[in-house]
Amino acid sequence: MILKSQVEWALHCCAILAGLPKGRYLSTKALAEFHGVPKEYLSKALQSLSQAGLVHTTLGPSGGYRLARTPDELTFLDIVEAVEGKARTFVCNNIRANNPCRPQGYCESAPCAVARVMWEADEAWREKLRSVQLSDLIDTLAKEVPAELWKKSFEWVLERAG
Amino acid sequence: MILKSQVEWALHCCAILAGLPKGRYLSTKALAEFHGVPKEYLSKALQSLSQAGLVHTTLGPSGGYRLARTPDELTFLDIVEAVEGKARTFVCNNIRANNPCRPQGYCESAPCAVARVMWEADEAWREKLRSVQLSDLIDTLAKEVPAELWKKSFEWVLERAG
């Protein structure tokens, strides 16, 4: 069980978009080139962000993406769920219904204990992701990324932002 | 991203094995029939439990599986990791290495902030699973499963336990 690589891409793209000056847009082409990933496929991830309402888009030359909210209103969970979906990672196939001892027509009132524990764990995962904002990531990166590289990357992006 | 159905099977099998009298064994065949899942494939899940040291096995007629520890020494995490593996669900493809602004020969000292947050969430998921013991599950099931069905299932298992 492994998350899509698109999740990593989407998170990185949002981090870049967070540094974009108000009103500017950055294209799929630029984002793909910056991260060294296939443009067409990255496009699908960005479309997921768009459908989830996390980013705004414009068409035409100088078009592209920008964040739809401020970085402190965007959580990791927003981004992860936009790409990976909101479905729980544990699906119950209700195998208890196959118990040969079961009376005919017996009907489960509620999801069983196994499923509930697995879903609580899933929720713990989501809760952790919900607790980290995009702005937290930016703060950390600003501290950890060497100043020189940070500045050059910023300029690289600005040159291509429409 | 979805967990293998084998995870559900393994959890249910362990719950059944927990009710087995000391020294008795239950075969793959019985477990597969009880849960209504393919015997050959369930066998793979049980082998995973065996390799992880969570269950003991014996060969021959009246052979099968029993728990290697008491139910309060077995956590959900033990069982889930035996089947699903211990690998983290977020893999870092190090796409920051593709940043065109990066100086030649630049070397990352540590995993980046994105990966760390995702790994913390992964750990929160595992911590939750670690906090629930198999004995907790049995307690809950004993309360929720109708007494009649519980008793009949127990007898069904005993008839087939070697």
Next chain:
DNA sequence: GCAAATAGGGATATCGTTTATCCGTAATAG
């Protein structure tokens, strides 16, 4: 108005994992 660039979406192909089955081997109870 026109040409270039863009997001969006559908169709399709490739690849790897999950799911499932089959068979041969070694061990064990009766």
Next chain:
DNA sequence: CTATTACGGATAAACGATATCCCTATTTGC
């Protein structure tokens, strides 16, 4: 000795993730 079992390897089918291609509508700059 026979029947039954766990175990492991080989293999196939089904499915989802990855990746590419192409067409459309829209917008910008000229």
